[in-house]
Amino acid sequence: MRRLILAYIFLVHALFARNIAIVTPFPFGLAPEDKYHTLAFADLVSKDLLLYTAMNENPVNETNTSYENIKRNVKKLSDKYNADVLIAATISPFKEDFVLRYFIYERSNPHQWKERTRSARKERFYRLVTDFIDDFYPTVKIKRDGPPLIALNEEAYTPLMGYYQELYDIGEKYRPTSRTYQYRRSDCYTKFYQFYQDNLWFNLDYCPIVLENGPPAVADAVTASITKTLGESHHYVSYLSAVRFYHRYRVKVSQEDLGESMKHISRAIELRPLSYNYHFWLSKLFFLQEDFANAELTLEKVIDINPTHIPSYKGLISILKGKGTTEHNETIIRYATRVIEAESENTEMYNLVAGIYEGQTSWSNAYYWYDAYYRTLDMQIRNIGSTGITNVRQYANLQYQSKYVAKKVAYAYRMAIETRAIVPARK
Numbered sequence: 001m002r003r004l005i006l007a008y009i010f011l012v013h014a015l016f017a018r019n020i021a022i023v024t025p026f027p028f029g030l031a032p033e034d035k036y037h038t039l040a041f042a043d044l045v046s047k048d049l050l051l052y053t054a055m056n057e058n059p060v061n062e063t064n065t066s067y068e069n070i071k072r073n074v075k076k077l078s079d080k081y082n083a084d085v086l087i088a089a090t091i092s093p094f095k096e097d098f099v100l101r102y103f104i105y106e107r108s109n110p111h112q113w114k115e116r117t118r119s120a121r122k123e124r125f126y127r128l129v130t131d132f133i134d135d136f137y138p139t140v141k142i143k144r145d146g147p148p149l150i151a152l153n154e155e156a157y158t159p160l161m162g163y164y165q166e167l168y169d170i171g172e173k174y175r176p177t178s179r180t181y182q183y184r185r186s187d188c189y190t191k192f193y194q195f196y197q198d199n200l201w202f203n204l205d206y207c208p209i210v211l212e213n214g215p216p217a218v219a220d221a222v223t224a225s226i227t228k229t230l231g232e233s234h235h236y237v238s239y240l241s242a243v244r245f246y247h248r249y250r251v252k253v254s255q256e257d258l259g260e261s262m263k264h265i266s267r268a269i270e271l272r273p274l275s276y277n278y279h280f281w282l283s284k285l286f287f288l289q290e291d292f293a294n295a296e297l298t299l300e301k302v303i304d305i306n307p308t309h310i311p312s313y314k315g316l317i318s319i320l321k322g323k324g325t326t327e328h329n330e331t332i333i334r335y336a337t338r339v340i341e342a343e344s345e346n347t348e349m350y351n352l353v354a355g356i357y358e359g360q361t362s363w364s365n366a367y368y369w370y371d372a373y374y375r376t377l378d379m380q381i382r383n384i385g386s387t388g389i390t391n392v393r394q395y396a397n398l399q400y401q402s403k404y405v406a407k408k409v410a411y412a413y414r415m416a417i418e419t420r421a422i423v424p425a426r427k
Contacts, residue, residue, distance in 0.1 A: 020140070021083035022046070025065050027092045031353055034093050036168035037125055040160065041091060041100075044129045044152060045136075047204055051236060052144040054274040067101065074105045082307065084108065085140050089132070097121055100128040100192050104139050114139050126157035150200055150229060159196045163188070186213075193218070198225050204236075211243050219244065235271035238264045239278060246285070261285055276306040283315060292319050310342045319354070329356050347401070358412065362421055367412035377402045 024042045067090040068075060078086045089102035103115035116135065120127040127140055137144055140419045166188045174181035189206050195297050196202060221404055223244060226235050242265035249257040262285050262422035268278045279302045286295035296319045302312040313335040320328040320335075333356055336349040343349070381398045 019083045020049070020080070020085040020087065020176060021078065022083045022088065023065075023070055023077070023088045025067055025070065025088070025090055027090050028066065030092065032172075034091075034098075034164075036161075036164045037091050037098060039130060039168050040125070040164040041089065042131075043164070044126075046200060047201060048133055048144075048152075050204070051230070051234075052146060052149065053142055054272045071103065075107075075110065078105065078107050087136070091128070093122070098125055098128060100132065101313065102132065104136065106140065124154065125161075126152050126154060129157075148229075148231065152201065156199060156201060159192070159199060160201060162199070163192050163202060193222075197221065198229075200226065200229050207240055208243060209245055211240070235268045235275075235278075238268035238271065239281070242281060246281075249288070258285065258288060274305055276302045276309055276312075279305065280312060281307065283312070287315075292322065295319060307338075308342070310339055313338050326359070329360070332356065345380060347373060347376055347380075350376060351405075354408070354412075358408075361415075361419075363412050363416035367409065367416050370405060370408045370412050374402065376403045377405060 022042060022045060024038050027039055030038075064288060067088055070088040074086055074088075077083070084107050086105045086107075088105075089100060092099050092101070096104045097119045098121075100118045100120075101116075103113050105113055116137075118128055118131050120131075136142075162304045167185070170181060170188065173186065186209075189209060192199075192202055195204060203226050207219070207222045207226060210222055223240055226240065227234075230237055242261045242263075245257045245261035245264065248254070249261060262282070265278060265282050265285065269275065269282065272278060277405075279298055283295045283298040283302065286292070286298060296316060299312045299319075302309050303316075306312075316418045317332055317335050317339075320332050333353050336353050339346055350373035352368055354366055354373055357363075357366040357369060377398055381395065381402060384395050384398065
């Protein structure tokens with residue numbers, strides 16, 4: 001969040017398994033007080049897709065980009081994010097108005113783009129969201145699946161202006177991993193809920209959080225509000241019921257609660273079979289039942305729908321390692337590599353891959369991955385050392401790991417030379 005230009009990209013797996021990427025970069029020179037509207041636009045469009053399509057969302061940050069740069073590289077970006085449809089939208093103030101400029105690119109029809117410019121008074125910003133939604137669905141031939149179709153209106157959006165402004169400010173000032181960040185966001189949710197308890201767009205954010213952290217009375221009230229608005233037959237209501245019983249199970253360890261959670265998430269999947277998030281939640285329930293065979297099948301379904309879902313790769317690695325055999329080593333390596341592509345500093349995965357190759361006496365590959373592991377540790381050590389405040393314990397642990405891995409690098413290199421293996425270029 002601490003960059004001049006930041007794009008929020010949402011990967012969407014919509015009806016008919018279509019992936020959609022929405023890119024909303026900040027225009028150069030945009031005043032800080034106007035930036036939160038970009039956050040609001042991306043979030044509200046995503047929530048509409050969540051409620052009314054088989055959308056799957058996977059946020060990714062694109063830095064140092066612009067609307068024009070996205071246009072120039074649209075094919076590359078659509079391939080990068082496996083997006084059948086890519087949308088770029090940028091919002092700029094002009095006098096008393098906000099101007100929305102966007103284009104819609106379909107990979108199946110790359111020579112026909114739809115590009116438009118719309119404007120609305122600043123106090124009626126929500127119209128840009130609703131106008132875009134009304135234009136988007138017919139363009140990509142995706143049907144909004146209601147009822148009810150809850151349209152964003154002025155009454156709902158006006159209080160959200162302060163909500164999005166505060167979320168943006170918190171993201172600018174604090175690291176997402178810091179306690180202060182978590183505390184400030186929690187305080188923001190609590191404060192907003194005191195005044196606007198039936199705002200659907202806010203409750204979609206608040207409900208999963210309060211279901212996990214409580215208090216139970218508030219969790220029940222927020223869930224009831226969403227259920228009243230959407231109806232008990234809505235797929236998202238079934239999902240929330242599954243989450244509610246899941247957290248009750250964690251407290252009471254009641255098989256009845258686990259069964260209820262399984263029933264509701266299965267209903268959500270029945271209504272939205274292409275929702276990778278719902279399938280992932282089902283896999284968590286299988287884990288709790290120690291039904292690892294079905295957990296594995298379910299996680300494979302998740303990555304079939306969304307090949308970028310890293311928690312599923314980690315879950316599959318855990319299952320395959322638990323089998324205690326070597327026949328799945330190549331699959332583990334493939335999954336671990338996908339994790340590393342997304343989390344370049346995940347030293348656990350480097351160690352896992354290097355260890356497998358060492359066990360196979362594939363010394364050339366073992367050297368390559370141990371060396372990559374060592375370089376990652378070295379970078380982490382230097383990053384900690386360059387900060388004003390050093391975490392002494394973390395620094396010492398990294399130093400210890402680095403010395404251990406350096407010996408592994410030297411040993412793998414020596415064995416590669418002795419066995420006349422081809423030593424690959426360093427990563």
